């Protein structure tokens with residue numbers, strides 16, 4: 001939090017005036033609420049920023065279908081499946097927002113995907129699609145790595161974890177808004193966690209702790 005020498009000065013001046021101090025407390029509390037709201041406005045920053053400390057997660061993610069999901073929107077790719085889903089297999093869907101929202105990272109959100117030319121780093125379903133926009137959390141980690149609790153990452157940093165309870169996966173993407181989801185489809189969280197995300201057997205010994 002930024003220091004506010006102006007406020008400290010006012011506090012000293014109002015020392016003998018209890019009514020003024022209550023007023024000041026009110027102002028300080030109100031500005032704290034505004035700051036808390038600002039804190040939650042994290043932006044998408046792209047996977048290159050996560051790789052820095054999470055290389056093994058990155059490498060294992062790169063082998064999943066999630067990492068390659070933008071390619072599916074190109075003409076001719078998975079032509080047969082597209083035909084079966086009544087989509088024109090020769091059409092270029094890479095600029096179609098109805099498809100992009102599930103095939104890139106942070107479509108239309110601050111820092112997120114805009115177009116292939118403008119934001120080539122935001123292709124595919126990256127870390128931030130599942131864990132939330134990472135700007136504030138990453139800044140926290142850069143400055144004070146390891147000294148925050150997991151709760152801090154979530155409340156202050158905006159980091160989130162998909163779970164069967166919060167239904168992030170089914171609400172965002174794995175639902176019938178996808179032309180390829182058949183009716184009666186059941187999303188198996190643990191199965192998808194194993195095959196569609198990244199390694200989960202890491203204990204962070206690979207993190208470059210010594211760099212900071």
Ligand code: HEC
Nearest residue numbers: 049050052053127128131134138141142145146150204207
């Ligand atoms: C400066 C290093 C650093 C960067 C950059 C970084 N992380 Fe982390 N991250 C860590 C460390 C260290 C931990 C383990 C913290 C612990 O166990 O206390 C962690 C933990 C996590 C966790 C698990 C939290 C939990 O609740 O178990 C997730 C998810 C995560 N990071 C996602 C990301 C994403 C997404 C990005 C990019 C936007 C990113 N990280 C960038 C260092 C970093």
Ligand code: HEC
Nearest residue numbers: 072073078081093098099102172173174175177178179180
């Ligand atoms: C609501 C999110 C969502 C939308 C919208 C969406 N997709 Fe997908 N798409 C998915 C998911 C999730 C999968 C993976 C399905 C699975 O493995 O269960 C997928 C898979 C695919 C596949 C691979 C299918 C296969 O069987 O090989 C193609 C191709 C594809 N999408 C193209 C598109 C196109 C083109 C559009 C727009 C017309 C689109 N998607 C819209 C979420 C979406």
Ligand code: HEC
Nearest residue numbers: 050054057058061125126127130161162193196197199200
């Ligand atoms: C498709 C969704 C998805 C993507 C993409 C994804 N994760 Fe995860 N991540 C998960 C899930 C699900 C968990 C486990 C949650 C649980 O077990 O409660 C997890 C857990 C983690 C953890 C906690 C320790 C562990 O391994 O279980 C870290 C750290 C993490 N992810 C970092 C990353 C980083 C870095 C990236 C990008 C390279 C990334 N994740 C991409 C879904 C995803």
